[in-house]
Amino acid sequence: MHPxxxxxxxxLGIIALFTFLYWAKGNATEYQIRLLNNCAIFITLxxxxxxxxxxxxxxxxxxxxxxxxxxxTSALLTMSPAEKQITFIIEPLIWPLHTISxxxxxxxxxxxxxxxxxxxxxxxxxxxVRGDYLAIVTLGFGExxxxxxxNLQSITNGPLGLKGLTPYTNLWWSFGIMAFTLxxxxxxxxxxxxxxxxxxxxDEVAAEAMGIRSFRYKMMAFTLSGxxxxxxxxxxxxxxxxxxxxxxxxxxxxxxxxxxVVGGLGSTTGSVxxxxxxxxxxxxLRAVEEPFSIGSLEIPGIPGMRMVIxxxxxxxxxxxxxxxxxxxxxxxxxxxxxxxQRVGRPKKEKR
Amino acid sequence: MTFFQxxxxxxxxxxxxxxDDFSLELKERNLVGLIGPNGAGKTTIFNxxxxxxxxxxxxxxxxxxxxxxxxxNTITRRGIARTFQxxxxxxxxxxxxNVMISYHxxxxxxxxxxxxxxxxxxxxxxxxxxGAMALxxxxxxxxxxxxxxxxxxxxxxxxxxxxxxxxxxPRLLLLDEPAAGMNPQETQGLMDFIVQVKEDFxxxxxxxxxxMRVVMGICQxxxxxxxxxxxxxxxxxxxxxxxxxxxxxxxxxxxx
Numbered sequence: 001m002h003p004x005x006x007x008x009x010x011x012l013g014i015i016a017l018f019t020f021l022y023w024a025k026g027n028a029t030e031y032q033i034r035l036l037n038n039c040a041i042f043i044t045l046x047x048x049x050x051x052x053x054x055x056x057x058x059x060x061x062x063x064x065x066x067x068x069x070x071x072x073t074s075a076l077l078t079m080s081p082a083e084k085q086i087t088f089i090i091e092p093l094i095w096p097l098h099t100i101s102x103x104x105x106x107x108x109x110x111x112x113x114x115x116x117x118x119x120x121x122x123x124x125x126x127x128x129v130r131g132d133y134l135a136i137v138t139l140g141f142g143e144x145x146x147x148x149x150x151n152l153q154s155i156t157n158g159p160l161g162l163k164g165l166t167p168y169t170n171l172w173w174s175f176g177i178m179a180f181t182l183x184x185x186x187x188x189x190x191x192x193x194x195x196x197x198x199x200x201x202x203d204e205v206a207a208e209a210m211g212i213r214s215f216r217y218k219m220m221a222f223t224l225s226g227x228x229x230x231x232x233x234x235x236x237x238x239x240x241x242x243x244x245x246x247x248x249x250x251x252x253x254x255x256x257x258x259x260x261v262v263g264g265l266g267s268t269t270g271s272v273x274x275x276x277x278x279x280x281x282x283x284x285l286r287a288v289e290e291p292f293s294i295g296s297l298e299i300p301g302i303p304g305m306r307m308v309i310x311x312x313x314x315x316x317x318x319x320x321x322x323x324x325x326x327x328x329x330x331x332x333x334x335x336x337x338x339x340x341q342r343v344g345r346p347k348k349e350k351r
Numbered sequence: 352m353t354f355f356q357x358x359x360x361x362x363x364x365x366x367x368x369x370x371d372d373f374s375l376e377l378k379e380r381n382l383v384g385l386i387g388p389n390g391a392g393k394t395t396i397f398n399x400x401x402x403x404x405x406x407x408x409x410x411x412x413x414x415x416x417x418x419x420x421x422x423x424n425t426i427t428r429r430g431i432a433r434t435f436q437x438x439x440x441x442x443x444x445x446x447x448x449n450v451m452i453s454y455h456x457x458x459x460x461x462x463x464x465x466x467x468x469x470x471x472x473x474x475x476x477x478x479x480x481x482g483a484m485a486l487x488x489x490x491x492x493x494x495x496x497x498x499x500x501x502x503x504x505x506x507x508x509x510x511x512x513x514x515x516x517x518x519x520x521p522r523l524l525l526l527d528e529p530a531a532g533m534n535p536q537e538t539q540g541l542m543d544f545i546v547q548v549k550e551d552f553x554x555x556x557x558x559x560x561x562x563m564r565v566v567m568g569i570c571q572x573x574x575x576x577x578x579x580x581x582x583x584x585x586x587x588x589x590x591x592x593x594x595x596x597x598x599x600x601x602x603x604x605x606x607x
Contacts, residue, residue, distance in 0.1 A: 187465070188462060191472070192451070192472075192475070192476060195444070195451060196452060198441065198443075198448075199441050199444070202443055203439050203441060205423075206435065208423040208427070209403075210453040211424050211453065211455070211519050212424055212455060212456065213424045213456075214424065220462060328443060
């Protein structure tokens with residue numbers, strides 16, 4: 001409706017975000033910066049996961065595999081040969097990986113490309129089946145990748161994992177990549193290609209009958225989703241600096257699934273909001289895992305309590321608000337302005 | 352060269368012969384009806400033509416090329432569009448998006464072009480939107496363009512399905528019970544609409560219908576199917592007086 005105004009507001013929003021980051025870099029505590037990084041990475045992960053699950057409607061359960069592949073690829077590429085020699089104590093790293101060491105950005109690009117390519121290959125068997133079967137096949141792949149990472153000693157260093165990665169991931173990297181991912185997926189989902197993917201989600205038989213090559217677009221969504229999850233995996237690896245197969249269990253997929261479902265399957269905006277709530281909420285709920293007392297009742301610290309609460313939230317959302325926070329709606333400046341006007345003049349609305 | 356030809360189509364589902372040795376020839380710009388009692392195999396024939404089912408035996412030719420066993424999307428892009436007996440719209444998408452999806456098969460831009468919003472993509476998107484809007488005008492749904500398709504009334508949904516099929520720019524249009532669930536007035540409107548669309552878009556139409564007024568009213572040629580096999584063909588007048596057809600519809604008693 002107001003393309004000019006919206007462009008200006010979007011630019012202002014981006015400038016505001018990056019000004020905030022610049023400020024945060026100098027003033028925020030290390031802990032707060034860590035949280036901001038986590039937010040950006042989870043947004044990247046959730047938005048790209050939402051492309052295949054929400055936009056294209058293919059219930060994939062493989063993001064943990066993609067994050068793992070991305071994390072290992074980029075970590076193996078940035079570590080210096082000396083570090084690799086120290087880390088791989090049981091079996092040496094295979095040629096030529098043991099001599100390679102590349103800049104961080106190259107490793108991220110490689111992480112995305114390798115993951116995207118593996119997702120593409122995985123797509124051939126995966127998209128032979130639909131619905132529940134697809135979920136099971138992708139779940140299987142996720143598990144296979146984890147088990148391979150656990151046992152491929154000469155590449156992944158097995159259960160010991162990779163330690164002492166250089167913490168390259170900073171606010172600029174994580175938010176820069178988040179912004180690029182958002183831009184890319186938002187534009188794609190709101191193009192003719194996104195419409196084709198949504199058509200497949202709504203009714204694959206009808207989409208085919210309207211000339212949509214459903215296999216091609218499912219592959220496209222899966223591969224692109226894999227690419228961005230791989231890049232985010234690389235970011236994650238260089239944020240936490242230690243990776244091992246236990247990081248990439250089904251739990252990671254489950255968390256991402258909670259995020260996109262609570263946000264509203266198919267809504268990029270919802271994925272963003274929900275990721276932030278998940279990361280910050282997870283921190284706020286840390287208290288429930290500590291010992292605390294209600295009145296005279298002493299409750300010991302129970303590790304894992306947070307997951308119980310998250311699961312309860314998911315169940316609540318499924319029962320009371322199946323569409324999640326945003327449903328399938330997206331953010332628009334017009335919508336925000338109207339919302340603010342409504343909040344600003346509550347009495348007029350009531351008439 | 353025959354415009355459309357199906358030869359000896361046979362479809363077995365395990366033990367059941369859904370369609371048995373069915374042949375059909377369509378001349379360009381014909382309006383042909385396919386009728387028969389429930390379970391006669393009419394929709395199965397549609398599904399074979401559109402690639403949703405692969406015939407057990409038989410061959411299908413369209414504009415001189417064999418299309419047997421091709422994927423549905425390929426057949427659609429070759430110029431055969433369809434509607435569904437049980438309406439299959441993209442319920443949660445806007446009405447205009449439902450129609451625009453049908454143009455996607457002809458898009459020239461790549462997905463990178465779409466992400467970067469290149470001039471070519473913007474031009475194509477604009478053309479798709481205009482084309483869809485024109486079609487919606489044609490089916491009197493233009494003012495509903497931004498409603499969710501699932502929110503439309505039944506008759507409107509039927510019209511939207513036809514608009515969506517037309518957007519694929521077909522040469523042959525297959526309509527599967529377009530008048531199902533419509534009242535007599537709506538049915539009359541639909542008949543006029545089908546004839547008009549056929550003329551305007553230079554189409555060949557193959558129609559499955561239970562409503563005899565529709566079939567007898569607008570079809571130039573009719574085929575009657577019972578238990579998967581053809582039992583009669585001819586003009587509406589010939590069909591109306593064919594004892595085999597009457598028997599199939601009313602039972603053997605009907606003849607006596």
